[in-house]
Each structure stands twice: as C-alpha cells, then as structure tokens.
Amino acid sequence: MRSTLLLLLAGCAxxxxxxxxCVKWVACSDALPGATKGSQxxxxxxxxxxxxxxxxxxxxxxxxxxxxxxxRGSQPGxxxxxx
Numbered sequence: 001m002r003s004t005l006l007l008l009l010a011g012c013a014x015x016x017x018x019x020x021x022c023v024k025w026v027a028c029s030d031a032l033p034g035a036t037k038g039s040q041x042x043x044x045x046x047x048x049x050x051x052x053x054x055x056x057x058x059x060x061x062x063x064x065x066x067x068x069x070x071x072r073g074s075q076p077g078x079x080x081x082x083x
Contacts, residue, residue: 018046019058024081025065028072031079 022044029040043049043061050061073082 017051018044018048019062019065021062021069022048022050022065025069028069028079028082031081032072 026040026044029035030037038045041048044065048061050058069082072078075082
C-alpha cells in the first residue's frame with residue numbers, strides 16, 4: 001500500500017526542471033554573435049517559466065530548445081556550443 005501511494009504521488013510531481021536540450025540552447029544562444037548573455041534564461045534557464053507549469057508545457061519547451069539548437073547548429077560558422 002505504501003509503495004502504491006508513493007507511485008501515485010510521484011505521478012503528480014512537477015516537471016523536474018531544466019532539460020539538457022535547454023541547457024544546450026541557453027549556452028548556444030549565449031555564444032551567438034551579438035547575443036545578450038542570459039537573454040534566454042527567463043524562459044529556458046534553470047528557473048525559467050518553462051519548468052514552472054505543466055509537463056506538457058515543459059515538453060514543448062524542450063522541443064523548442066532542440067529545434068533551435070539544430071537550426072543554429074546547421075548554419076555556417078555556428079559556435080561550437082550549437083553543434
């Protein structure tokens with residue numbers, strides 16, 4: 001019974017926080033020529049709004065980060081952080 005309760009509670013836990021895809025996107029964004037360091041932190045950083053809402057919202061943010069890194073990384077002269 002106790003383990004069942006723990007499993008139920010774990011299923012209700014908030015999203016665990018910033019994903020590796022978004023760690024990479026924040027680093028990539030910061031490395032872009034002319035970028036303002038930290039400009040993505042409010043949304044995609046460790047305490048960003050992406051991780052304050054639902055799991056679905058966090059998953060959508062993660063996909064956005066992945067897409068952004070792929071797009072920037074495919075451009076000629078992309079910083080190493082974007083590859």
